[in-house]
Amino acid sequence: MTAIFRKAFHDSRRSAFWLSLGFGLYVLFLMAMYPAVKSQADEWQKLIDSYPEGVLTMFYGGDVAEFDMTEPGTWVQTEFASYSVLILGAIVILQAFNAFTNAERDHTIDMLLSLPVSRRHYLLGRALNTTLVMTLVLAACLAGFLVAMTLWPEFDPSAANLALGMIGALLYLLVVAGYSYLLAVVVPSSRRFAGATAYLLLIGSFLVYGLSGVVESLERVRPLLLPHYFNMGTTIRDGAQLGDWAVMVVTALAYFALAWWRVDRKELGV
């Protein structure tokens, strides 16, 4: 299993590096704007007040009654977290499908599984690699925020809560990884809908969750949607949302357990 993990990380180390660097720089770029936003708080608030509440709800995801763009948590959530988990989620999905569906299509899985490696260890090695890559990228983001706190003292959230926010993001991504690996394992690689389904779940849940804040009939589905359990702004303000974390941990573990069980019954090869 460690050999599979090592190989997977070797293959993704460059993308992990560039992703980490890119996201770290993106954070710094974003935070470079923050002092200007903070210094023009009144103008921003007027602008925000002019937005329809529905639009704000859709894009913020949390309670907009006390929406303050210049508050560090809100800034990080709206400008960084809400979109970043979608981008990183897409990468997680790609990694999961590279491990099985694409490896079956290009026949690389034949060479791997002709070695004395069990399918479950293969799954575990690949999933661990996904976790490590995402951890590195989020760590780079955290580093970017910490540097920003030094460069621009106006940005003054709790560093510990920022770290907790990143942990929340990692759990969110692990749920995405869980259902992606499950889909990659369950759906035969000859079928082309599995990857599309995974992307649909990622983007669709984000969009439906946004709509559910303004469309009353959708309100009841909110607890079924992943974005309901992750708001980095709230974590930065109030600390760890343990209940939400527990839901994400249990969900991710359930998906991985199903994938773990099912991979041993998978027909490999197109």
Place this chain on the structure above:
Amino acid sequence: MAHGQNVVIQTHNLTHRYGKLTAIQDVNLTVYEGEIFGFLGPNGAGKTTTIRTLLDFIRPSEGSATLFGLDSVRDSVAIRARAGYLPSELALLDNWTGIQYIRWLEDVRGATNGYVTEAERLAGRLDFDLGRSLKGLSTGMKRKMGLIVALAHKPELLILDEPSTGLDPLMQQVLHEVMRETRAEGRTIFLSSHNLPEVEAICDRVGIIRDGRLEAVETVADLTRVSFRWLTLDFEDEVPAERFRALPGVAEIESDGARLHMRVGGEASMDAVIKLAAQYTVADINVEHPTLEEIFLAYYGKKEA
């Protein structure tokens, strides 16, 4: 080549279905230690499906298989530790150089006893530079690396799926030598091929699979007995076809002026045909091996007779 009586591969009514399509049905096969067993069949006959079932990439829909007495599903990891495999559609993990890949495989296989040295020896034999990147290799080069990977841990069982594909004739000879040496060391080779001359040249016994069913298991000597060649002779002038038709083992003769096309069975017949042809001025000779389908027909014709 005599083989031992220890069974390395045994299948019992091995069947695999892809949905409604039955890829292999009731395959009963026994491969003994120390033999080169040829698994012969046209494309789509079920050769690769059988191999994939043996290696537990896919599961039997019915029946079972044992390798080294171990169940192919339950004990697949233990089996793969003792086997080497070269797939027909080879895709290497290509983000490494050859030697990096070999070192990684050494780690995966937990092989400490001269694994890299053996890989380097094989690379020398196959004229492959382990220092080069595995990215962008030609088909032939990929197969060389695949062979090194399959052989470097000195497996007790070597499963080769169409191993000569993409290798030039010289390298095919080297491959055959390596296979003979492997057999001489008492190890077993299961060789899938649709190439009859290759199977005749290297194998001890041959299983013939057609439409997913194992039609026959024969020694190569028996297979050669029912085998024949298509011979085309071009002469300077027209020759009497009836003189050739009268020779034993010559059949299906067609005459087209100075060209004769005939089916010639058995070595003695070929000798007689060549000696008769030598009485005329020969412009060209072309010998073709029969197709597998023709071998099947010849084999069943003989059996029914």
